[in-house]
Amino acid sequence: MVSKISLRKKVMKRRKNMNAADFNKASKLICDHLINFADWQNINSVLVYLPIAGNREVDISPFINYLLKLPSNLQIFVPDFDRKNPVHFKFRSLKDDDFVNYADFEIVIVPALAVDKNKYRLGYGGGYYDRLLHKYPRARTITPIFSQDVFESIPHETHDEIVDAVITEVS
Secondary structure, three states, X not given: OOOHHHHHHHHHHHHHOOOHHHHHHHHHXXXXXXXXXXXXXXXXXXXXOOOOHHHOOOOOHHHHHHHHHOOOOOEEEEEEEOOOOOOOEEEEEOOOOOEEOOOOOOEXXXXXXXXXXXXXXXXXXXXXXXXXXHHOOOOEEEEEXXXXXXXXXXXXXXXXXXXXXXXXOOO
């Protein structure tokens, strides 16, 4: 089986070579599927990620904007990982910009470089989301990802967390 390092390189290269039109179209379709995935007005709290443009992550900005416009009490947070202390997490509210140390997330939107058919995800190698997900075992986890980055099998270890759902532009 291919190593995590070589698979990361392969996926990053393929993403960087994805043309802008295909990237934008796929990201929009994934956001549409995310919007239709749950009854977001009846969810209390969700943790999302802010896409890192240089990583060519699925651009979920339209989905985040949709959540922010909902007439509900939905709390929307983004993680603020402490690179010096990777087991310490803070979360910033996208509604009021306040920081909290804990929130009872119902849903966590988890970025990934790749996923496999068993819903193991391959992240960027820091283990931040695996540690975070371990602390929130009741949260439903969703990974939005380009269909080209879904593999039959990817390398994983015992500490790697699986996700509950994978959403692509074709799902």
